[in-house]
Amino acid sequence: MTEVAVVDYGAGNLVSIQHALERAGATVxxxxxxxxxxxxxxxxxxxxxxxxxxMARLRRGGLDRAITDAVGDxxxxxxxxxxxxxxxxxxxEDGAEMLGLLAGSVQRVPDAPRLPHxxxxxxxxxxxxxxxxxxxxxxxxxxxxxxxxxxxxxDTVVAQTEHGGRFASIVASGRVMGIQCHPERxxxxxxxxxxxxVRLAAPS
Amino acid sequence: xxxxxxxxxxxxxxxxxxxxxxxxxxxxxxxxxxLAARYAEAGADEIVFLDITAAPExxxxxxxxxxxxxxxxxxxxxxGGGVRSAADMKAVLRAGADKVAVxxxxxRDPALIRRCARLFGRQCVVASIDARARVGTExxxxxxxxxxxxGREATGLDAVTWAQRLVELGAGEVLLTSIDRxxxxxxxxxxxxxxxVAAVDVPVVASGGAGRPADMVAAIxxxxxxxxxAASIFHRDLHSIASVKEAxxxxxxxxxxxxxxx
Numbered sequence: 123m124t125e126v127a128v129v130d131y132g133a134g135n136l137v138s139i140q141h142a143l144e145r146a147g148a149t150v151x152x153x154x155x156x157x158x159x160x161x162x163x164x165x166x167x168x169x170x171x172x173x174x175x176x177m178a179r180l181r182r183g184g185l186d187r188a189i190t191d192a193v194g195d196x197x198x199x200x201x202x203x204x205x206x207x208x209x210x211x212x213x214x215e216d217g218a219e220m221l222g223l224l225a226g227s228v229q230r231v232p233d234a235p236r237l238p239h240x241x242x243x244x245x246x247x248x249x250x251x252x253x254x255x256x257x258x259x260x261x262x263x264x265x266x267x268x269x270x271x272x273x274x275x276x277d278t279v280v281a282q283t284e285h286g287g288r289f290a291s292i293v294a295s296g297r298v299m300g301i302q303c304h305p306e307r308x309x310x311x312x313x314x315x316x317x318x319x320v321r322l323a324a325p326s
Numbered sequence: 327x328x329x330x331x332x333x334x335x336x337x338x339x340x341x342x343x344x345x346x347x348x349x350x351x352x353x354x355x356x357x358x359x360x361l362a363a364r365y366a367e368a369g370a371d372e373i374v375f376l377d378i379t380a381a382p383e384x385x386x387x388x389x390x391x392x393x394x395x396x397x398x399x400x401x402x403x404x405x406g407g408g409v410r411s412a413a414d415m416k417a418v419l420r421a422g423a424d425k426v427a428v429x430x431x432x433x434r435d436p437a438l439i440r441r442c443a444r445l446f447g448r449q450c451v452v453a454s455i456d457a458r459a460r461v462g463t464e465x466x467x468x469x470x471x472x473x474x475x476x477g478r479e480a481t482g483l484d485a486v487t488w489a490q491r492l493v494e495l496g497a498g499e500v501l502l503t504s505i506d507r508x509x510x511x512x513x514x515x516x517x518x519x520x521x522x523v524a525a526v527d528v529p530v531v532a533s534g535g536a537g538r539p540a541d542m543v544a545a546i547x548x549x550x551x552x553x554x555x556a557a558s559i560f561h562r563d564l565h566s567i568a569s570v571k572e573a574x575x576x577x578x579x580x581x582x583x584x585x586x587x588x
Contacts, residue, residue: 135396135419135420135422135423135424136420137393137396137397137420137421137422138396138400138422138424141396141397142400170446170447170449170450171445171446171447171449171450172444172447175444175445204447236527236528236529236552237527237528238448238449238498238499238528238529239328240449240498240499240529240552241328241329241330241331241371241529241552241553242328242329242331242371242582243327243328243329244327262329262582264371264372264401264402266402266424266425266449266450267449268448268449268498284327285327285328304402304424306400307400307401307402307424308400308401309366309400309401310400312400313400
């Protein structure tokens, strides 16, 4: 059974992601202290909103170090929405220094006709990845955000999405992954992605 | 490409869905989470709950409903009604809502929108505006006045200016209801939608007056709305979400056609 720790740093809705992960077959715990991350197979960082306040809340509880330590010890990182953005080094939204697990920055969605980008939009596959097993190319998923992660290494991009310009909607590098949409709110395809995560990270 | 949304709205009072619903054969017909899951399976892109419970002491019931819905319907959930403070909004978000609509409280205390946007991000703060048309004169063009308490109280605020103000303060979406059209099934107020869409740069959800799929097509293609909300045509089974989506697709509007049954 895959053990998933969902990081609780006061950033809103944990119920949806927790229940969707349970439905996908994981054992899920909420993690509000560093000790809660011990022995987790996957660290899920959810969240919406701005990166600066989120990083401040993570640092206050020592969770930022605990997350990078857990990943260093072999846990998978799965960032959802803001959790994808926090993967990168810095945000152009508010200048925040972030987790730095992937090289790159966070920027406003380029050339967007309207922001926030709210609603269902396509996950266009850029390369094959087990996270997208069973998910059709172009499958719609639910987004709600104004900023996006911009990786320095374009090879980390698994899927992209168009809203004016195109942005990376799924990134993955080894055990570090992030998804800009909300799989827990994206119906059957979202649950498939979470199921793929749970299988991928299952202890052997 | 961003798809246009079709959103059923459930009015909830004391923990039950009020107004007629199409699922009358269910033993638990008035249970909001059950209905929300049904709509999600039928292809709803999002669910809106409006809590019309008068008594503040019943708020705990709403939080329980939001949590049970978040567990049963894997589509986004917006909750409105009775949110008066950042603490109220936090409680609703933590129960499982993705967005929270603020209406009367924003009129009483506009800075509430700014506080909530700072705390939770603007993408989950929805400015809910009820507007009533004011007939134009020779000197003044047609306009709309913001009303609260279900249209029982006029505020003197101009709806278009008010929408701009709330977006400046931090609202990430506008839920725009024409009180004149609400419940009439006579079509959306397209001029109102056009005026607000032109005035703000965030998504606008059209509400009030949906009677048939062609009304939804018009709200998007003529009004410029990003999403269309309706209650009675879905609840009374006058039209299905699928038939609305088909009409939108036929008119060239990009929509999500595959259902999200899970």
